[in-house]
Amino acid sequence: MLSKLKNYKFWFVFTPYFWLVAFFFIPLAIILKISFSVSEWGMPPYKDILEINNSGDFILNITSGNYAFIFSDFFYLKSYLNSLSLAFTSTLICLIIGYPIAFYVAKSKPKIRNLLLILLIIPFWTSFLLRVYAWKVLLQGNGILNLMLIKLGFISEPLSLLYNHYAVILGVVYTYLPFMILPLYGYLVKFDLRLIDAANDLGSRKINTFFKVILPLSLPGIIAGCMLVFIPVVGEFVIPELLGGSDKLYFGKIIWDEFFVNRDWPVASALAMSGILFLIVPIVIFQMSYSKYNFKNE
Amino acid sequence: MKDSFLYIENVSKSFDDVKALDNVSLAINKSELFSLLGSSGCGKSTLLRIIAGFEKPDSGKIFLDGEDITDLPAYKRPLNIMFQSYALFPHLNVSNNIAFGLKEDRLDKKEIENRTSEIINLLELNGLEKRKIDEISGGQQQRVALARCLVKKPKLLLLDEPLAALDKKLRIQTQFELVNLQYKLGITFIIVTHDQEEAMSLSDRMAIMQEGSILQIGNPVEVYEKPNNEYIAKFIGTANIINIQKHQTKNNFFLSSELGIEIESSENKLSSKCLIRPEKINITKSTMDKKINQENSCKGIVKEVAYLGSYTKYLIQSKSYQFYVFQTNNFISENLNIKWDDVVDCSWNKEAIFLL
Numbered sequence: 001m002l003s004k005l006k007n008y009k010f011w012f013v014f015t016p017y018f019w020l021v022a023f024f025f026i027p028l029a030i031i032l033k034i035s036f037s038v039s040e041w042g043m044p045p046y047k048d049i050l051e052i053n054n055s056g057d058f059i060l061n062i063t064s065g066n067y068a069f070i071f072s073d074f075f076y077l078k079s080y081l082n083s084l085s086l087a088f089t090s091t092l093i094c095l096i097i098g099y100p101i102a103f104y105v106a107k108s109k110p111k112i113r114n115l116l117l118i119l120l121i122i123p124f125w126t127s128f129l130l131r132v133y134a135w136k137v138l139l140q141g142n143g144i145l146n147l148m149l150i151k152l153g154f155i156s157e158p159l160s161l162l163y164n165h166y167a168v169i170l171g172v173v174y175t176y177l178p179f180m181i182l183p184l185y186g187y188l189v190k191f192d193l194r195l196i197d198a199a200n201d202l203g204s205r206k207i208n209t210f211f212k213v214i215l216p217l218s219l220p221g222i223i224a225g226c227m228l229v230f231i232p233v234v235g236e237f238v239i240p241e242l243l244g245g246s247d248k249l250y251f252g253k254i255i256w257d258e259f260f261v262n263r264d265w266p267v268a269s270a271l272a273m274s275g276i277l278f279l280i281v282p283i284v285i286f287q288m289s290y291s292k293y294n295f296k297n298e
Numbered sequence: 299m300k301d302s303f304l305y306i307e308n309v310s311k312s313f314d315d316v317k318a319l320d321n322v323s324l325a326i327n328k329s330e331l332f333s334l335l336g337s338s339g340c341g342k343s344t345l346l347r348i349i350a351g352f353e354k355p356d357s358g359k360i361f362l363d364g365e366d367i368t369d370l371p372a373y374k375r376p377l378n379i380m381f382q383s384y385a386l387f388p389h390l391n392v393s394n395n396i397a398f399g400l401k402e403d404r405l406d407k408k409e410i411e412n413r414t415s416e417i418i419n420l421l422e423l424n425g426l427e428k429r430k431i432d433e434i435s436g437g438q439q440q441r442v443a444l445a446r447c448l449v450k451k452p453k454l455l456l457l458d459e460p461l462a463a464l465d466k467k468l469r470i471q472t473q474f475e476l477v478n479l480q481y482k483l484g485i486t487f488i489i490v491t492h493d494q495e496e497a498m499s500l501s502d503r504m505a506i507m508q509e510g511s512i513l514q515i516g517n518p519v520e521v522y523e524k525p526n527n528e529y530i531a532k533f534i535g536t537a538n539i540i541n542i543q544k545h546q547t548k549n550n551f552f553l554s555s556e557l558g559i560e561i562e563s564s565e566n567k568l569s570s571k572c573l574i575r576p577e578k579i580n581i582t583k584s585t586m587d588k589k590i591n592q593e594n595s596c597k598g599i600v601k602e603v604a605y606l607g608s609y610t611k612y613l614i615q616s617k618s619y620q621f622y623v624f625q626t627n628n629f630i631s632e633n634l635n636i637k638w639d640d641v642v643d644c645s646w647n648k649e650a651i652f653l654l
Contacts, residue, residue: 192383192385194381194383194385195385195387197350197352197372197379197381197385198379198381198385198386198387199387199398199402200351200352200371200372200373201350201351201352201372201373201375201378201379202373202378202398202399202402202446202450203373203374203399203402203403203450204373204398204402205373208402212398213387213389216389217387217388217389
């Protein structure tokens with residue numbers, strides 16, 4: 001064992017596992033624990049699961065009431081469905097915008113390609129919050145967009161572009177577009193252009209070539225990109241907070257409110273755990289069936 | 299020329315100021331197995347891509363079976379191309395790869411099935427129909443690529459380095475299969491290759507290309523025995539090129555200062571260089587006292603010997619000139635006794651001399 005610890009390879013292998021345990025599994029376990037505990041006034045605002053009272057008896061403070069509560073109130077389910085629909089819409093828009101961009105970047109000459117990739121990545125160098133705030137400035141009543149539309153004579157009164165779910169979709173698409181483009185690019189750059197020539201030679205028009213050859217072969221990239229956009233957007237809280245209005249409530253914002261406004265940590269944790277479960281189950285089923293499909297391939 | 303099956307008329311093509319094809323004209327007959335031979339960058343692949351319709355020529359025209367196909371898009375051309383990398387679709391299995399082109403032509407299901415299974419039988423791919431492309435061997439992939447083209451019954455089949463990806467033993471076997479298949483189906487084949495042996499053994503006729511131009515068109519015998527210039531002579535097989543001057547008085551006679559001998563040719567042409575192929579020179583171990591002073595013969599020292607089984611390669615030095623001699627090992631006899639640093643008598647017929 002001692003010799004193992006001295007072996008630097010061991011540490012290389014061990015570090016990611018340590019990271020995963022310390023910063024993913026332990027926090028997750030804590031949230032799981034809180035979701036089953038009873039809330040109370042205090043710091044922290046919940047009772048410990050295992051307590052020893054004055055007479056030395058063990059008391060188990062476990063409740064499934066938090067879960068029962070969130071499932072009994074349609075309000076929570078609705079916010080979750082809102083988040084799903086936001087994630088679905090913005091993922092679709094990201095895909096439609098991102099695919100041609102990724103294809104174009106992947107097929108340009110190496111010199112230009114690197115420049116375009118840098119252009120894609122540069123926005124990451126600014127704070128995400130600042131970039132979302134910038135949209136606030138652009139979209140507000142006396143913002144550039146409204147002023148331009150008025151100057152050009154399309155409208156006489158400024159439009160209320162902010163604080164509705166369209167602004168949220170815009171913000172989400174803007175923020176998450178690179179997460180769609182980069183994995184797509186990763187697959188498309190490896191794409192053998194001779195396959196396009198081959199399909200063309202065998203009598204395939206351009207549209208057919210796209211649907212029968214290019215699209216199926218970039219499917220793994222599409223799936224990776226969609227996952228990278230869809231999953232975080234379901235829990236997205238900052239963008240709805242900054243750009244959204246009261247027309248739609250989103251799941252991430254509800255969790256935030258439960259944690260910090262209502263200070264009901266157990267309910268907030270139960271919401272978080274249910275959200276994860278609702279996302280993980282369909283994804284695992286999908287992954288399994290997809291890998292099976294990949295394995296058999298017709 | 300325009301009544302040839304495929305006629306390429308004054309085709310030129312440049313990429314970023316680099317001339318890939320310079321006014322190339324070429325006529326290919328029906329059912330011919332024709333090779334485009336040249337080292338990399340000679341323009342042979344560009345010519346193939348222009349015939350296939352992937353590139354547009356800057357100028358010139360292409361006629362196939364009497365029809366001007368210069369402006370016809372690739373998917374409408376009645377010809378198919380087999381790529382060097384095969385370019386098989388990795389997401390489709392073997393039979394779907396083969397049926398791809400037929401489905402694109404919207405043939406009815408029954409016919410697609412019949413033609414696919416027919417070609418699978420012809421190319422002995424039975425049992426592999428449901429396999430993925432990465433689950434079959436390189437030789438099988440090559441046959442799938444061939445099947446995918448042939449199932450469309452093209453007027454013309456273009457093959458880009460069809461054997462380059464195969465190992466040597468399989469390559470020779472496949473060479474014969476390809477020739478047999480071409481003979482059986484009667485489809486015109488155009489093969490692009492950089493391998494001169496491959497071109498020699500496959501082709502009815504071949505064109506040798508260099509820097510975007512065709513240097514010579516002919517059958518393998520013509521190209522080997524009567525090359526148009528020194529480049530071709532050296533490109534096809536091994537060549538001994540000797541600098542010569544015309545003899546002042548004697549017809550058909552030349553002088554070689556390098557060898558210090560007279561060379562007699564069967565022709566009487568003014569030229570400064572002649573070609574003699576290594577297998578056309580005879581060598582025997584020299585009997586030291588016998589002095590030769592004849593035309594078309596010289597004494598030399600063996601510099602290198604390479605025994606290759608069916609024949610032996612010798613590098614001979616005679617005065618300031620070095621040349622190769624190939625001797626077939628018909629008998630395990632005195633030739634085998636020729637070793638390094640031996641002195642040998644070399645001689646050849648006047649018919650062996652080809653004036654460049």
